[in-house]
Amino acid sequence: MNRQQPRFRNKRGVVGVIFREQKLLVIRRSLTVPAPGKLCLPGGTIEKGETEEFALVREMQEELAIDVSPIRLCWRSVTPWGTTLAWWLASLAEDKTPVANPAEVSEVHWMTRSQIRSTSNMLPSLPEFLGASQSGEIELDVAF
Template identity: 40%
Template sequence: MEQRHAIVAVLLRGHRVLAIRRGPAVARPGYWQPLSGKVEPGETQEQALVREVREEVGLTVEPLAKVWESETDDGRFRLHWWTARADCGEVVPDPAEVADTRWVTPREFLALNPVFDGDREFFERILPEL
């Protein structure tokens, strides 16, 4: 089975990151995670990040840098982790995809439950080095 590609948007506002709770229309609802989404055919990772953020939470963001790569625990997706500034604008979640949102510090993210192991690794190991 061929791996698909997805982006993870690490949206930064001050020292906080946007965490979303997966909504009822997506796989594994209820998990907290950074915003993410599939890269569509013909789209760059940066374009996918901007589009997914706009669709899911209504923010206009500017990608900064790709900071990590991982894969989902079921191996179906290769995840490309990008930081992006989200200094202004109101979060307006798409209710099908996003049940809740909050701006959290890395420590607060690690206290959320449930979270995916790969996301936990990012917040524990990768983000502090950035």
């Protein structure tokens, strides 16, 4: 019997870390995407041939109709399902308001650390990020 081994796919994603008035931009995923209804930071898959910065800009435009400027990589993590995530600090002009693309995002919020911690139904990477930022593992350049 000839059994094929499953192919390992090195999936990579990018996450936008965007602050306004010491609050973090957080989304709730739509019900039509993987991990439906979960709270997380905006982001998505880095497509073949894309840089992390390009993917960040594209994903923010697709999910929230906003143009962001990548500042710097602030953290890397791996999801429980093996996706490597690049967490990028990014800036958003003060006069720009994120607008959810309902195909991908059901809600958009600006939240403090305590507000995020008091919610439920979030992707596991979000509390890990909060913990790493609170312990000083991540330098955010923002009082959060």
